[in-house]
Amino acid sequence: MTTHIGIITNNQYGVFQQNVIAGAQAVAARYGYQVLVDSRDEADINSPTTLDLEALGGVLVIANPVPDDFIQSIHQSGKPVSLVSHQIVGIPGVVSNNSEGIAKLVQHLVQECGRRQFVFINGNMAQKDGVERQHVFRQELMRYNLPDAYFLHGDFEPEIAIQSLQAFLAEAPPFDAVVAADYLMARAALGVLAEYGYAVPADVSVVGFGDGVEAAEAALTTVAADVVELGKRSIRQLIGQIQGLSIVGTTVLSVDLIIRETSMNPSRERGV
C-alpha cells in the first residue's frame, strides 16, 4: 500500500501555506500517511515537479502553483487529486466560503458600525479566492446601496498592500472602512493607517477575510476561515478518494464573524 501523499504548493513558508500544510500533515499522520511537499518557484511554474507521482497515493494542490493542465493530467492518469482554494472543472477541492465571509464582513460594517465608504484591498486576481472575494464584495455594495468603493492592489502580499494603501492615503480621499481580501493584508493596513494619523476604529473600521493568531494579536475583526482546518478537510477529501470514494464537486467550509477591536466605532457601540 502507498503510504505517501504529495503536496504541491508555492512558497511553503508563507503563513497561509504553512497552516494548510500543518493541518494536512496532522490528519495524514493519523491515517498513516507521510506527506512530501514540492514547494514551487513562483517565477517558474512550468518546471518539473520534484515529486515521484507514481509512488504517491494522491496529490493535494494548494492554490495555483502549477498550470491547470498539468493538474488535469495527474487527475486523468487516475491518481486522486484534491485542490485547496482553487477550482478546476472535474477535480474535487475544498474552499472557504468566500460569499458567506465577505457578506458577513460587509453586513457587520454597514449595520453594526454604520460604515458606507469602503476601500477594498484585492487579493491575487489570478486565484479563485481573489476573484470571488472581490466579486462578492461588489455584490454586497449593491445590496446595501453603498457608493462605489476604492479598489487597491494587494495580491495577498502585505508588502504590496502597504504600498497601495500608502499611495491611496497620500491623496487623502474620504473613506470610513477598509476590507482586505485576507487578514494579513488587513493587519498590514493597520500600521499604515496609524502612520497617516487615522484612528482605528474611531475614524476607520478595518476587517479582513480569514483568521489566525496574527489577527487575534492585532485585535482584528475577521471572518474565521480557519486555514489549518482547510488543510485538515482537504486531506480528508484526498484520503477519502484514495480509499475509493468517488467525489465530484467542491467542499465549502463555513466561516464565522469574529468581532474584535478594529471595527466597532466606540461611540456607535454605546449608541451615541
Next chain:
Amino acid sequence: MKPQKATSGQLRQHNRQLLLRAVQSGLADNRAALSQVTGLAKPTVSDLIGELLDEGLLIETGHGKSAEGGGKRPRLLEFVPDARQVIGVSVSHSAIRGILTNLNGQISAQHYSLPNGSLLNDLICVVNGLVAQLDAPLLCIGVGVPGKEELPQTLETKLAEHFDVPVYIGNNTELAAVAQFAFGAASEADSLVTVLVNRGVEVGYVLGGSAYHSGGDIGELRLDNGLPLEALLSWSYIYERACQLLEECPHSHLSLDDLSYLTIQHAALNGDACALTLQGEIAAHLGHIFAWIIALLKPEHISLAGNITDMGTALLAQAIEEAKRHFPTQRIQQVAFSLATASTLSATGAVAQALQQELGLNG
C-alpha cells in the same frame, strides 16, 4: 377498515423518540422525571435510556438534587448532539448542494456539484464528498428534490443500499418550509408557508412542524392576463420584459449585460423608472400568490425563498401591499412575512425531516 395495531418494534421506537426529545428539549433530565413527563413506566424508561446511553446519544453528567421527600439523588442525563451526523442534499436544475450537520442541525461542511447526468450518481458523488468529512457515524440522509412525484421510486432504496443508512426524500419547497420551522426565523409559528420562486413557483406548507403533502407546484395557475405564474415570474420572462422596458426608457441605469435580481433591486433603490416598473410587476404577481395562500391556508407566517430574494425587503413590502388589493388588509396584517435567503435552505430542511423521522427530533 380496522386501524392496524403498532408492532412492538414500532412502539419501542416511538418511546425511544419520546425520551430523546424530552431530554433534548430540556423537558426532563433524569429517569424519574422522564417517566413523569412521558407517562412511561420506570422500568421501560430505564431500559430505553440504557440503550440510548450505549449508543452515545445521551450521557450521564453527574447527580442532581434529591426529591423533597429524600431518597437517591438522580443521575442527570444530557443529549449529545455530536454523537451522530446527518447529511442533507437538495437537488435543483442548476446544482446539487449537500450539507453535513450534527443532530442540532449545526453545519460543519457543505459540498456542491453541478448536475452531470445520472441523478443517482450525482447524489452519490456529493454525499461522498461529505462522507469524507464525517467526524461521527452517519445517522441518515435527507434529500430534497423539485417535484418529488417525478422521481423513480427506486432512488431512495438505491441510496439507502449504497450508504447503508436510512434515506428520506421530500419536495424542496416543503423542506425549505420545514427548515425554517425547525431551525429558522419562523420557529415560533405553528403554520408556515414558503413560496419558492426559481425556475417555477412552488408552495410548501408546514403545519405543527410536519410538511403537509399537498403543496407543490402552482406555476401553472393563470392570472387575469391569461399567462401562467411560472411564466410571469420566470427569469427568462423578467429578462424579456427588461428588454422591452429598456427600449422604452433608454436612460435607465439597468444593463442587460449584468441584469440580475440584485442589479434590478439596486437600480430600483436609486429610483430607476425601468427597475421600479419591473419591481412593481413582480410584486403584483407575488401579491396575488400571498392573497390566495392567506385565503386558503390561513398561515401564521409566509416566507419568500429562491433567487428572487436578492430583490430584498423593498420587493417583499410592495408584494404585501399588493396582497391587500386582493384580500382584506386586516387578514394580511395578521400574517408575518420574511425573506428566506440561505442557499442551503432545502438541504437544511432535508436534515430536519430526516432527524424527525429517525430520532423524532424537531430541531
